[in-house]
Amino acid sequence: MVPLNTVQALSARRHAPLGQIEAKEIAVVRVDAAQRADEPDRDWIGFAAFLSPDDLLKALRGWWRCDAASVAAGGVLPVTLSGYVVAVLTGLDRWEKNAEGRHAFPDARLAGYVTDLATPQVTLTSNTNGDRRLAELLLGTRLASRSGGAIAYVSTHTAS
Template sequence: MVPLPVVQALSTRQHAALGQLDAEKIAVLRVDTARQADDPDRDWIGFSATLGPDALLKALRGWWRCDAASVAAAGVLPVTLSGYVVAVLTGLETWERNAQGRHAFPHARLAGYVTDLVAPVTHVTATTKADRILADLLLGSALASHSGGAIAYVPTNTAD
């Protein structure tokens, strides 16, 4: 059960200010809560507020069916859990493709993450000003997306 004050706090959360981004659409990585991974490169898959930045970045990296060029073009990949931005990835300029047609972004950086969504308490880990701005803009905001997979695409309403 989720306590009523938590539900009320989340229901008033501001929507992500996507109109401030310099892209017509952005990709959104939709994740679940972290679960242990059967992977030699990482212990977890998904999001947990208790993971440190290094473990969280590893937990959020993956191989996805997506339009890699579109993901890279926006320069930012908000990570959502139940429709709220819980982390922000940047550094998406290069990607790899595996034999199954999935893409990975090996140089992705964790620009920031939340440790409490209700308050919200955010931790900006970005080392560049541009990445800090993106993290501050998106972390903790509501961002609805619909897709049959992990990656969804959302218009920013910045088209001319």
């Protein structure tokens, strides 16, 4: 059971201020709680606040069916768990494509993540000013997205 005050705090959480992002549209990666991975390059898949920043970055990187150029153009990839931004990835300028038509972003950086969503407690992991600004802007906020896959696209309503 989740305590009532935690549920109330989450329901009152502010929505992501997407209008402050320069791109007209950004991608959002939707993940589950971390589960053990049977892969040679990572031990976990998904999000867990107890993971070290290095393990969390590995757990959040994946091979996705997406429009890689659109993901890169957005400049930021918020990671959501149940509609809340729990991590922020940047460094999306370069991508690779595998034989199944999925894309990965090998230079992705973990800009920051939450260690407690109810409060929220934020850990910034990048020294790049732009990364830190995006992480501070998005972490712990509500960000609804709809898609049939792990990657969704949301409008920022930014005029250009």
